[in-house]
Amino acid sequence: MLLTDTHTHLYYETDNTKLDGLIQRCRxxxxxxxxxxxxxxxxVPKVYALTEAYPDMCFPMLGLHPCDVKAGWEQELDEIKSFHNQHKIYAIGEIGIDLYWDKTTLDIQIQAFRKQIAWAKLLKLPxxxxxxDAFDQVFEVLQQEQGEDLRGIFHCFTGTVEQAEQVVALGFYLGIGGVVTYKNSGLDKVVEQVDLKHIVLETDSPYLTPVPYRGKPNExxxxxxxxxxxxxLHQTDLETVATTTTENSKKVFGV
Incomplete structure (x- = not known):
């Protein structure tokens, strides 16, 4: 069986002994x-260091997180871009819009989102x-930018069935993580109506820890x-989910 975590911040762990343990438990x-x-x-250096330590398992992406889009974001993005030739990357991310923490930066978040979509298109990457809290704003940008060269994953999808259908219609995959295990999230009702061919799995570790470890750091x-x-939810076996979602991840990332 082969499972793929399409979104993890495992590099936040800086203790090498603990990191080895995290990797071993994955295996x-x-x-x-x-x-x-x-x-x-x-x-970025932390991502690359982990990739170099475990090249058979770890695949890096590059991007400027919307919560880090602040005054001077253009320079920060240029610095991130400067790392591109140091290591092969497999996606531009995570990028987008976050209106949960700060609504005042919406305009520059949209600018940064568009600029990074253009970068992804240039590099032919997802x-x-x-x-x-920004589905309408994100979707508006995607509709304006849509085309054969625009593809990827809606990380940590927690929306409605209707929103899931909109994402799928654009050719994107739904990143499903620990929230699906939460009793009152409602995400289980959505996921059971979405074909497995549109789903990839993720943890977003160390956040959004699934049951039975909810409340503790995720891994x-x-x-x-x-x-x-x-x-x-799909009334099938673990092997089927692993095979299908890993194949989906290969289609997205090309590896």
Whole structure:
């Protein structure tokens, strides 16, 4: 069995002994592919260091997180772009719009989002979208930018069935994580209506820890609980979910 965590910040762990443990537990749970989004310029070296330490498992992405889009964001994005030739990357992300923390930066978040979509198109790479309390704004940008060269993942999707259908119609995959295991999230009702061919799995570790470890720091090895929940919702087995979602991730990332 082969599971893929399409979104993990595993590099936040700086203790090498603990990091080795995190990786070992991934292997024990059949999670052998980890996709790492940075968030700002300072996090890129950490992403690359983890990729170099575990080249058989870790795949880097580059982007400027919407929560880090502030005054001077153009310079920060240029710095992030300067890392591009140091290591092969597999997506531009995570990028998008976040109106949960700060609504005042919406205009520059949209500017940064568009600029990074253009970068992804130039490099012929997928995008990994962060969208929090901003589905309409994100979707408006995507509709304006849509085309054969625009593809990717709606990271941490927690929307409605209708929104899921809109995402799928644009050719994007739904990134499903620990929220699907939460009793009152309602995401389970959505996921059971979405064909597995439109789903990829993620943890967003160390955040959004699935049941039974909710309330504790998340880690990529806990992806097994997300996968099992999706299997239960689709009345199928874990192997089927692992195979289908990993194949979906290969279609997105090209590896």
């Amino acid at each position: 024990e749970n059949s999670i052998h592919r980890l996709f790492l989004p940075n968030v700002d310029a300072t996090s 995008i990994v979208i962060h969208c929090r 990529s090895s806990y992806l097994i609980y997300v996968a099992q929940k999706v299997a239960d």
